[in-house]
Amino acid sequence: MSVKVKICGLSRPEDVAAVAGAGAAYAGFVFFARSPRNLTLDDARALALEAPVGLAKVALTVDADDMLLDRITEAVPLDMLQLHGSESPGRVAEIKARYGLPVMKAVGVAGQEDLTALAGYEEVADQILVDAKPLKGAALPGGNGLAFDWRLIAGRKWARPWMLAGGLTPGNVAEAVRLTGARQVDVSSGVERAPGVKDAGLIRAFVEAARCG
Template sequence: MTGGIRVKICGLTDAGAVAAAARLGAAYLGFVFFPKSPRNLDLETAAALAADVPPGLAKVALTVDADDTALEALVDRVPVDILQLHGREPPERVAAIRARFGLPVMKAVGVAGEADLPALAEHARVADQLLVDAKPPKGAALPGGNGLAFDWRLIANRRWPVPWMLAGGLTPGNVAEAIRLTGARQVDVSSGMETAPGIKDAAKIARFIAATRLEEVE
């Protein structure tokens, strides 16, 4: 892994995918704890997968509007490094989770238009990182991982006081353009690496990470 673009592979569900993501240069490995998702993990499976993550890679737990009881069970059983909040958590809830659990918090904010941008600044005041994602369509069952992109020009040249990560519809074919348009130094991918929901493909992971590396030297 270089000091350039940092890649998060999210929605890992099996040991082979975890090993491939780690071997190929991911900086973050994401595990989903949301029953409606095809990438959802029970705590026992997640603990086993997290135990095999090499030192130095960040283990990220994606949750959606989880209450304190669920979060306590999660952090007690699974050795995660970052809590990713991917629901409708307001800034006050983000701050409370960060204070209570003592872990860095990454807050996902969905973007579809200019009206969604103020929420990024609001959450940047309380979160350790932002994840700038495509806003799910109305009625969608999942808050993320839908394979949708947003107009990247909306955040071109915008910066926040905390590190941020670009997500939403990224693939090996478009990630370099997304990086150029937004200036992102971190990118997140989930469904774009799959042969079926929840099934990651090592060859796609390799192509995606290679595409971000090409962008670094252009």
């Protein structure tokens, strides 16, 4: 079975073209003011309209209220919402019902104790994004280039489709796939040449390496 790749934090038309050309399955757009990858609604709409049919467009938000989500979903043609904050399972269910879009919930993992949160979200989210838990005081909830101990989830049985994230690069993604059994992977900073600036060569290398896992 082929590994699906999500490239998150796209900010330029050439990024969308590189992601599509490399054969990735998902393109991620960030709506979080503190991120170097944050987009305006107009820029996000323009990028989403560049995406070819078959490339799923994902909006990443962090503890967004309904007003912001209304604005995003009204302005940008999307295929999925990614919730990357401290949203409760109840909030995930509310958002899924309100917008009628598939919802992916990110869960940060640093140790065994963090895995207990996964079960509650598997009951309400369409997909789970298993990410490295940010360090205390970190400005960003993701995209920090951090990995967690992948052995924590090796052999785990999942109730929903899931995606592995956190510190992945073209150099380690194949190992991560082999160790965890992930059939989907997500990357942002690992394919950048500067914060928020994607590198087409690294994107191609990442997608190729993921498929060799």
